[in-house]
Amino acid sequence: MNGLNVTTAVPCPGVVARPLGLPRRSDIHVVMPVAKQTVASSDDVGLIEWMAAVANHRDRQAFARLFDHFAPRVKAYMRHLGAEAAVAEDLVQDVMLTVWRRAEQFDASKAGVATWIFTIARNKRIDGIRRERRPEFDPNDPALVADPEPDIDTTVDSQQRGAHLREAIAELPKQQAHLLHLAYFEDKSHSVIAEELGLPLGTVKSRIRLAMKKLKSQLAELR
């Protein structure tokens, strides 16, 4: 497999309900452009705690902090994918309200907060910009083949994984990082990217594969 070899995480890391106050990021209410972050920080811990506060206590203050952190990013994502400012803001609203509505379904052992919100934003923009349905499997489907028991020794904490991935992406050669951005932020499949760059599909595939391999080796160092 060329994908990142990440095993299912053991249930438990992280989600401890801490109602108020603890996630202390700053008390700014005005949203400011957030600088590029590439390093693990206490923010990751903050995000998880805010999610837990929203899920367990419908904590509006924690939600406001999640909004301040993610709304500008989700808006940038939508803009990259071709949405006009007004459409992008509608989608941001839709994404953030979905975060509020589905907070209980967030599972910190399975994905980081940013990853979870990425999947919501991705689905909303397929629906809202591309006007297609986003087909997904249903984790509660009786026909679903369940995950095998997680192998505890090879588990990487999903939040840590996020921070290390960001570091690894920041260290990728420009060309490879560019391909990743095309794939994730411009609604371009491998074959469309190849066509537009005038490269053979095989070349695009192998460059992206190379990028993924580097990310994978970064993750492997955690073990």
Add this chain to the structure above:
Amino acid sequence: MPSFHPSDDLLMDYAAGSLSEPKAVLVATHLALCPTCRATVDAYESVGGALIESMNSDRVDSSLRDSVLSQLDEIEPERPTVMTREALAQVDLRVPEPLRGYLGSGLDDLDWKTRGRVGEWRILKDQASHTSRLFRIKAGAPMPQHTHDGTELTLVLAGGFTDHGKHFLRGDVATADETIDHRPIADADEDCYCFAVTDAPLRLTGTFSRFLNPFIDM
């Protein structure tokens, strides 16, 4: 668990959200049957998370923030729906979601267009750049031959087939493009049901061949 999987670039395109709807239906239905590929897609999604996290953000107006915060009280938490026993009894477990939702009934109740030993049922017709079909092939019969236009992905739902010495069973995905000359044959002991997506429009070269086309060699 499946032995034949969609390629990594398909899984990544699915995670990034750039796959066409018909292929996404096929990949997602494979994911329901394949924990291995689910883990791969999770990893690709975490790349998406890392990219969005480290992205230069856009300014969001405080009126949008106020508007969102003012709506919170009206919104009830959403919980996954649990199927009732009656609903469960109606479900054709051979077809996992999301494909099941596109059929509207179990495999046996589809209005199959039958020709010889092969039944066909088209879905996602509005996605004209693709041809998306379910096939029901009688035990031991040859599968409809690939038209050599575009790439064809075939997901086995029930039964199995053999192609070039490879044996495809439930959950397996066979990938065929114009370079592959293949003659799959359904297993002798059971009818084979599969879902096939070709990234080319259905070939229409005349009213008659329209029906004949998928069944050349029959």
